[in-house]
Amino acid sequence: MKQEFKIISEFIEKNTRVLDVGCGDGTLMEFLQNNKEIDIRGIEISKENSQKCVSKGLTVIEGDAEKDLTQFPDSSFDFVILSQTLQAFLNPEIVIQELLRVGKKAIVTVPNFGFWKVRLHLLAKGTMPITKNLPDEWYNTPNLHMCTIKDFYKFCNERGIKLDKALALHNEKTSTINEVNLNIKNLSAELGIFLLEK
């Protein structure tokens, strides 16, 4: 998902403080650090990944974003990133609230469960969809709360969360999501990328 990283990078302004929530092995953090003059931190739940990040010299704390974001003061970051992780939380709604408390803006990317291949898989095979973006079986997937681009779009609207940017990503190509094309993008995109503001 190099394209995803590029878009995230474009959203982020120079000389800002950035927090990558669920930063994995630090690939995105490194990418951003190399491409932007920013002060970037990460939080990661897996021991193995946290150690990988710290080994790279990245400022990452091992912790659970659902509990440990509370230690960051309000608006202590300019941007908080949540890359393809929202669906893995027990309570995504609280996590989004926390992101928007800790960060002035939040960048959230969502694997789209409404993508036509996903729909087709369920329709034709009748089993839980497995795709490039959703590689796990139903019994071992870390994803607890899958949603579609439309779901997330509505979620933000209903809560008065401003979507500064909403992009659909498919085959490395991006396009803007709006009220009018929402249903189409919800079918054609693999990933939704959103820039949120309170």
Next chain:
Amino acid sequence: MNKNINIKNLIIDKPLKLDCGQTINNFPLAYETYGSLNEKKDNAILVFHALTGDQFVSGINPITKKDGWWSYAVGSGKAIDTDKYFVICANVIGGCLGSFGPSNTNSGTNKIYGTTFPVITINDMVNAQYNLLEFLKIEKLFAVMGGSMGGMQVLQFVSNFPDKAKIAIPIACTSSHSAQNIAFNELGRQSIMADSNWLNGDYANQNKNPDKGLSVARMAAHITYLSKNGLQEKFGRKLQERDDLKFSFDADFQIESYLRHQGSVFVDRFDANSYLYITRAMDYFDLTKEYNGNLSQAFETTKTKFLIISFTSDWLYPTSENKEIVIALNAIGADVAFVEIESDKGHDSFLLDVPEFLNTLKNYINNSYLKN
């Protein structure tokens, strides 16, 4: 105690005002260095030792003839690579390996200090060691690091000298000694004081030594450095060189024999009064209180980059206490990384061969140095 074999000493002529109110002058600080300081003088690492450690971090300790206390981590090609970095470690004041401590002779009375030595604190230890930087002409350290009491010194150092280290790595420590920590230290102290050879701390002047008391103190403390699982796995109920219980109070079990051994080798290398003084310094350590209950303030002005490390099976300085430091640093937007390493070796994990710990440490140090 062993007399000065290969012990480097710096005589500190600058008066040092101790927290207890007394001022000490012209006192020795024993230290050791490994590797060499580069031209830019940007590769110096100050390592702080723990309760019973000393300046001999790596190589063979000339006193005990055993490996230095942090040989797994420090040395050529190791996590703290002495081919790249200039590693400095000093014996803390109050200690017994050449630095000013209770086993020194009071020039005024010509008697060994014993318990007439002033009570010292972690802050005093750190301030004394700060003189080494001036002596070695190091403007800024690349890193300060240490485990346990060494970690406490790291925290105190950055708090006292916010711009003197690029990175700081406090390991398996706390910002404030807990009731349980104090309780175990008190157990050790009382064990020493209960030895009839302690003589109110005057044993050295009377050619006695409270070996039994010191040995029991060490045995009790040693248990706190290990984990229940670690002990169970290593010793279980295995018997010591016998096929069956002897119905006596000999060391039937291997764990008993092991602890007795730990106690008996300890008394050969450590001064009982130093044990009292250093444990006291740890008990008095409360950086949070020093900053009126707000630990964050201790680090408010620092640009130092922190890595905090704890171990899953460390119940003496548990992850929760290490995390408090992380939280305090995050509250002020400081640069802090944190990992909890999986290990069943208890508090002692930082001293032992724990590959995940050593690899993380090594790579973090090397990558942070490159980002100079």
